[in-house]
Amino acid sequence: MESSAVTLEKNKKLPRSSSLWRQIARRFLQNKMSLIGLAFLIFIILFSFIGPFFSPYVNLGVDPTNINQSPSAQHWLGTDKLGRDVLTRLMLAGRISLLVGLGAMVMSVVIGGVLGIISGFYRGIVDQIIMRIADVLMTLPGLPLLFIMAAILSEWKVPTEYRIYIVMLMLSIVGWPGLARLVRSQILSLSERQFMQATEALGLRDTRKLFKHLLPNIIPLLIVSGTLSVGGAILSESTLSFFGLGVVPPDASWGNMITSANSLLDFQKRPWLWVPPGLAIFLTVISINLLGDGLRDAIDPNMRRR
């Protein structure tokens, strides 16, 4: 009894002058679910980016003598109709799907963040214009909008290796309005706060107000909505690629790998072709959402969903 009390006393550190970010980190580390999400996400990233180096099939590519093999010791997830190793392709596809998700997120956060800040800070006519554009974009159904853009951009005859940047761009065009609205309302409510009135009274320049006082306060919001939007972007990319409008072969993405399910024989008899990429999307998005949720809880306990 006594000894435990003593160790407790010893381990108890003096309350550190803990910074905001340290508190956030502590709260985050207490959340089991989000740690699982983070761990899984790291696993998937390693699987996609490091995994191919351990695969003997990366440079082999097409192998006509070895087509449509079911899973075996050599090919853990079998081979496809061109004799390519499905597991290796799954890793390479993961690189593209993750990059597209991340890239689309970065673009939407930059566009949405900048326009949202401008809107909320300068108000007036600029705000009106930006918000009306956002309104219009949000009025249009997302999927048809993506289809249209994909059809238009396909006409540009972009080399396939640059195609993923086009997909990122498309997803961010659909993604920014929601974010801009969120940022704008946050800026508007921050502007009412006393510290912003103080900056007014002190006669600070606009740039100083923006970068020193407003931006730091919306960074947490951007991190959380950014993280959560990666999952959405990966889902949208997979849908587009499934319909042949996103990432196109020979580049593999998880979405276009599932396209093999369109052939009746592959769908019924060769589930190893299309089930693993589907599960990969599922597991990736679920981990990203768990992580994003954990971050939200850690960053702003008030936003907590309990």
Place this chain on the structure above:
Amino acid sequence: MKGYVVKRLFYMIPTLFGASILIFFLYSLVPGNFIDADQNLTAERKAELYELHGYNEPVVIRYFIWLKNLLKGDLGYSLQFQLPVGEVIGNYIWSSFIVALASLILTWFIAILVGIVSAIRQYSIWDTFITIIVFAAMATPSFFLGLVIIKIFAVDLGWLPAGGMISTGSNFTGWEYVKDVAEHMILPVLVLTMLGIGGLTRYFRTNMLEVIKQDFMRTARAKGLKERVVIFKHGLRNALLPAITLFSFELPALFGGAIITEQIFNWPGIGAIYMQAFSVRDYPLLMGFTMFIAVLTVLSNLLADILYGIADPRVRVKK
């Protein structure tokens, strides 16, 4: 309130106007068109059709013609069906509607029930289990879920038909027909319900947890009311209030069809027709449908605000 509604109605005009511009010019940028896609047409016939459909006019002129017809309630003429677009939408919207309605009712029923139980038993095993299911539902690509469901229930188990709306070659009437359609509906409804349930369950759970902490709940218990009455009459009612807004947002989904799910299940709804029209570049139909959804979206936003104002007077004052 009336003034507010009128103001909001006027507010809709520029948004819809902007939407019409964006829709028209985006579609006009899409490569290919219905007439060129037809290999059997001679060059003269093509030129004739171009003239007939006004494709020789500049884009801007064509936009204003389209807009003028739109304002008269004329959505244009579908090239693929050789019918007015309004009629095509009218023909297919109801098969989309029955699936959407069935899944809507199911989703809300399950979400309310599960959300409440989860909130009352917060942090129990059940609650954790539900949380995991909710996350799973939000992370599944719709087309993949559809494929897996077909594979399991239609191909492997053979319990239910894999796609379509009626059995091929059948000409059932009366109850037989209803039964046949219902059987074909089960899987698409299941998929739509699974996809929609996540967010809603989570929403009800959060709301319920908020309400449970309120003082009036304690008062109700202190009065000696039965727990059932406390939860359902005092708690649920208040938790449902903000949900009115969400209910209005279901409007576009109810009439707009589910493009992916209908495509996967070969369900002859407006979403599948959209995909088909897209592949043959039937622009009048595509533009008409997209505009239709845009109008529905704007209306549902308006409806949400009005209903919320009626249900909760505190909101009204602030505006």
